[in-house]
Amino acid sequence: MDSPVTQGSKKTARDLISTDVMLGAIKLVEKGNTYDLAEEIFVGMPELPGLGRFHLSFTHTPEGTAKQGGLQFSSELFAGTAHSSTHIDALTHIQSSGKIFGGLDASEARDDHGWQKHGAETIPPLVGRGVLLDVAKTLGVEYLEDGYEISIEELQRSLMASGNELQSGDIVLIRTGKIQQFSDPEAFLAGQPGIGRAAAIWLADQNVAIICSDTATTEPVPLVDPTQTAHVAMLVDRGVHLVENLNLEGLSESEDTVGLFIALPLKMRGATGSWIRPVLIT
Numbered sequence: 001m002d003s004p005v006t007q008g009s010k011k012t013a014r015d016l017i018s019t020d021v022m023l024g025a026i027k028l029v030e031k032g033n034t035y036d037l038a039e040e041i042f043v044g045m046p047e048l049p050g051l052g053r054f055h056l057s058f059t060h061t062p063e064g065t066a067k068q069g070g071l072q073f074s075s076e077l078f079a080g081t082a083h084s085s086t087h088i089d090a091l092t093h094i095q096s097s098g099k100i101f102g103g104l105d106a107s108e109a110r111d112d113h114g115w116q117k118h119g120a121e122t123i124p125p126l127v128g129r130g131v132l133l134d135v136a137k138t139l140g141v142e143y144l145e146d147g148y149e150i151s152i153e154e155l156q157r158s159l160m161a162s163g164n165e166l167q168s169g170d171i172v173l174i175r176t177g178k179i180q181q182f183s184d185p186e187a188f189l190a191g192q193p194g195i196g197r198a199a200a201i202w203l204a205d206q207n208v209a210i211i212c213s214d215t216a217t218t219e220p221v222p223l224v225d226p227t228q229t230a231h232v233a234m235l236v237d238r239g240v241h242l243v244e245n246l247n248l249e250g251l252s253e254s255e256d257t258v259g260l261f262i263a264l265p266l267k268m269r270g271a272t273g274s275w276i277r278p279v280l281i282t
Contacts, residue, residue, distance in 0.1 A: 010237075010239045011207070011239070016209040017124065017128045017169050017171075021128050021129065021167075021169035022127050022128060024129065025128045025129040025130075025260045026127075028129065028258060028260050028282065029259070029281050031282050033254070033256060033259075033281065033282045035250050035254070035259075036247075036279055037173075037248060037279060038085070039182055039247055041085045041275060043056055045085055045182075045185070046182060046185040046188040047080075047081070047185075047189075048083065048084075049189070051084070052079075052080060053080065055079050056078040057077055057078075058074060058077075060073060060074050062074050082120070082271055082273040082274050083273050085245055086244070086246060086276055086277070086278065087273050087275050088120075088126075088210075088242070088244075088265050089235060089241055089244070090120040090273050090274070091118040091122075091235050092110075092118045092272050094232055094236055096236045096237075099236065101237075101239050102117070102118070110270070113269075114269060115271075116270070119269055119271055120265060120267070120269075121267040121268060121269045123265040123274065125264050126209075126261060126262065126263040126264070126276075127260070127261070127262050128210075128260075128261055129171065129260070130172075130261030130280045131162065131172055131173065131257065131258050132175065132248065132251055132256075132280075133158040133162065133172060133175065134161070134252050135174060135175060136175055136176055136252075137158075137161070137175070138154065138157050139154065141177070143181075144178065146190055146192060146220075146221070147220050147221065147222060148193035148194075148220060149194070149199075150174070150195045150196065150199055151196065152199050152202045154199075164257060168206075169207065170207075170208045171210040171212060171261045172203055172211050173251070174194075174195060174212065175248040175252055176213065177214070177249075179214035179215070179248065179249065180249065182245070188216070189216070191220075192216055192221040193220055194215050194218050194219040194220045196219065197219070197228050197230045200230035201238075204234060209240070210242075210243060211234065211241075211242055212242075212246050214249075215245070216245055243278070256282040259280045260281045261280050263276040263277065264276065
């Protein structure tokens, strides 16, 4: 078994997505094609069991404010986990043996108002080279079946099919086709395909900055072995953020496989994740 990283020695996204990496990614924009990779956030969207449900209700309506005279306006209050729809995991999302990334004790790194270390506010703006690994297309299927574990060899085949090579600081976009079921919460949550721990570690060893997928869990569900997960290997041991619930269908239908990836996590202090609106521009 690989040894977990301690004391934060692994370079994180903030280190890997350097100025040179960003400038190189910007130079990839030649066609002006923009792909919106986000799903909507709405009441009734698929949400993993146990994380609560997204709620939205009006605090003010034009009918109600009209009674006060003058300007009419409306506003709302919403509540829900950031681990729904298209989002990024902060390094604090997962703990292992009571520790978070860098070997910090989880009980000492947080208070009643959130995490004091590695909260979502510490995730940098993601502006870098996005590379599509279309595993479903490489395997000649519409989508991978629930529980299917993507291997290192399948990632390598998908990379070769894309005509690209991985570079340090890359933001990898893994397509399984699962997001096609997002409009059917029951089917979408029945299970998930995804990368196994070994494949995730292989990507991290290539110095990718972020691993993104079109699934709700990055790795296959049901879990084969809850003690050997890609989430622990990435978020706790290596400091690699995970983005989930990307919509890669439009990108898959195009001829574009690499481009400028931009996503801006919200500075949600102490939170374990953030909703994002990612785009890929070619």
